[in-house]
Amino acid sequence: MRKDKLNKFKKLFEAQRKSILFNDRIIREDFGVCSDDRYDELDQATTDIEQSMRMRLRNREMLYIKKIDEALKRVEEGTFGECQECGEDIELRRLEARPTATLCVSCKEEQERQEVLTASGREHKSLGDTFSRKFA
Ligand SMILES: [Zn+2]
Numbered sequence: 001m002r003k004d005k006l007n008k009f010k011k012l013f014e015a016q017r018k019s020i021l022f023n024d025r026i027i028r029e030d031f032g033v034c035s036d037d038r039y040d041e042l043d044q045a046t047t048d049i050e051q052s053m054r055m056r057l058r059n060r061e062m063l064y065i066k067k068i069d070e071a072l073k074r075v076e077e078g079t080f081g082e083c084q085e086c087g088e089d090i091e092l093r094r095l096e097a098r099p100t101a102t103l104c105v106s107c108k109e110e111q112e113r114q115e116v117l118t119a120s121g122r123e124h125k126s127l128g129d130t131f132s133r134k135f136a
Contacts, residue, residue, distance in 0.1 A: 001080060001081040001089070005092075006075055006080060006081075009071070009075060009080065009081075009095070009099055010072065010075045012099055013068045013071055013072050013075070013099065014072070016064075016068055017065060017068050017069075017072075020061045020064065020065055020068075021065075023061065024058065024061065064100070067100040068100060070100070070102075071099065071100045081095060083102070083103050083104035083107055084102045084103060085103050085104070085107035085110075085111075086104065086106075086107055088104055089104070090102075090103070090104045090105075091104060091105055
């Protein structure tokens with residue numbers, strides 16, 4: 001990948017990292033307010049759902065930070081933009097849509113086909129369905 005493109009992705013990752021960490025601080029400060037102030041029983045249920053939603057969001061963000069760190073490492077090592085499966089360059093359009101992608105389109109499709117076939121793929125899907133039914 002050309003150096004100017006690489007730098008563009010590097011800047012993007014650093015900016016995303018910063019903004020996630022900033023959000024994280026806000027969430028934590030918010031948590032403090034929840035436990036000290038509004039604390040009657042009716043609010044409690046809402047607060048619990050709110051908190052679990054926040055935790056889910058936070059977990060997702062932490063996971064994303066990990067991906068960003070890995071991507072930044074690949075930028076440093078000069079392997080950013082290579083498919084980890086077949087070693088070909090990942091399509092630039094794909095990287096622009098999903099900068100932390102580690103697989104090219106065809107390897108990704110193959111991986112998704114495999115996931116559908118495995119039990120863990122099914123389990124994951126049914127868990128998601130339960131969750132959306134509960135809160136729909
Ligand atoms: Zn590939």
